Amino acid sequence: MIRMTERRDDTETAPLSPLRWIDERLARLGVTGRFGQDVVFAVAVAVVTFAFDIVLLPVAADDLAVTLTAAQVWTLTLAGTLQALLLCLRRVRPRLCLAAVMACQVVVTAAAPGLTANGLAVVIVFYTVGTLASVRFTVAAAAVFTLIGGATAAASLWAMGDDLAIVFGHLTSSALCYAAAGFVGIYMTSRRSYLALVNERADEAIRRQHERAQAAVVAERTRIARELHDVAAHHLSGMVVQAAAIERLIDRDPAAAKSGAAWIRSQGKATLDNLRQVVGLLRDREGADGDGNAPVPGLSALEALVDEARSLGADVAFEREGEPVRLPPLADISVYRIAQQALTNARQHAPGAPVRVRLACGERQVELAVVNGPSGKAASGGRAGTGLIGMRERADLVGGDFAAGPSADGGWTVSLHLPVRAEDLARDTEFETGVRA
Structure with a gap:
């Protein structure tokens, strides 16, 4: 017993099928549904088959030297027409349709064994x-x-x-007819599956590309937010401290208050310059203005950063160990920004506490530590910022190890351990050599 296995849940006409054009035209005429379309199609095939068998079957038999009686012609015509009408079941009941059509074919073969006739159905x-x-x-x-x-x-x-040699020709023609029609159907389904797979993979590629683009946008937004925070928070926090001092000095020491106001103005200008610098880094090099092409701060500017913190009245000690190391640009600015943010946090959360900045440079690593002692003054109010998150993100971005937490004396310690890879230094040297050349 042959068991038919469906390869898909629905039995709609496969894309690129020769019969799809017929279904589309019938749908435009208002004939919808598989069974309704197949009924119209079966009737059309039956009319063609009946006309062909009545008119041309006797002529074809004469050309093949096969004698057909009127009864045989009518038997072949009626059997072929019934086969065509049974096509109305070809998609809704394909098993039943195949069995019924081939049963009619047995009648055709028995009626005219010398004529190897396989109808369109x-x-x-x-x-x-x-x-x-x-x-x-x-x-x-x-x-x-x-x-x-x-x-x-x-x-x-x-x-x-009659001569049984005709049987061989019958077997050959029938096998070729059945196999060719079946394999064309197999090819069409395989083609449909292939196109579906291609479309699915294309959709998946587009989806992944969209996800990567979204991830890049999120990462870029995070980087911009971190850069703006590090640039603005450092200067603005100092300006807030200085403004509070001016409020206390404006009546009793106008000269000192005037000096503080001038400092605030200079810090505002520095903040604006730094923000322009960040904006310039985000632009294309061709569209960047002069401020956008300004040098990016790094380890070489760390001592100036400490001096700036001292100018705000903070007790900051700076220690440097080892010879200066030239880091890749991203690592260089990351170390600077982490130190800048650590000093800003110390000024905000431990005002008046002594701060020690230690930078140790070696051949294979750079270590930064910013330690502040406990503060006897109340910390400035306001909601918690994102400084620690930004510092940790910067460290992760350049492959460094970041740590922040309370120290034994009640203060706070921020540390960064940054490995220095030889290939990064070599690549940076090659880049500069190429630029100078």
Whole structure:
């Protein structure tokens, strides 16, 4: 017993199928649904088959030197027409349609064993089976019905006393007809599956590209926010401290208050310059202005950063160990920004506390530590910022180890351990050499 295995849940006409054009035209005429469209299609095939068999079948038999009686012609015509009408079941009941059409084919073979006639309905039903059933079922059905047709032809020829050599031609033509129609259907389904897979992979590629683009946008927004925070928070926090001092001095020491106001103005200008610098880094080099091309601060500017903190009245000690190391640009500015943010946090959360900045440079690593003692003054109010998050993100970005937490004396320690890779230094040297050349 042959078992038919469906290769898909629905039985709609496969894309690129020769029958799809017919379905589309019938849909435009208001004929919808698989069964309704197949009924119209089956009636059309039946009309063509009936006309062909009545008019051309006797002529074809004469050309093949096969004698057909009127009863045989009518039997072949009616059987072929019934085969065509049964095509209305080809997609809604493909198993039943195949069995019924091939049963009619057995009648055709028995009625005219010397005429190897396979009607249009046989070709269409095997094509449909190829699109809906498995390859194994299609091949098995073609083989079984070829043998049944051959056996029927042999039995009829033996009963009539005719030459049994005709059976070989019948087997060959039937096998080629069934197999060709079935494999065309298989190809169409394979093509449909291939196109579906290509579309699915294309959609997946587009989705992944969109996700990568979204991730890049989020990362860029985070980088911009971190850069703006590090640039603005450092200067603005100092300006807030100085403004508070001016409020206390404006009545009793106007000269000192005036000096503080001038400092605030200079810090505001420095903040504006730094913000312009950040904006310049975000632009294309061709569109950046002069401020955007200004040098980016790094380790060489660390001592000036400490001096700036001292100018705000903070007790900051700076220690440097080892020879200066030239870091890659991203690592260089990251160390500077982490030190800048650590000093800003110390000024905000431990005002008046002594601060020690230690920078140790070695051949294979750079270590930064910013330690502040406990503060006896109340910390400035306001909501918690994102300084620690930004420092940790910067460290992760350049492959450094970042740590921040309370110290044993009640103060706070920020530390960064940054490995220095030889290939990064070599690549940076090659870049500068190429630029100078």
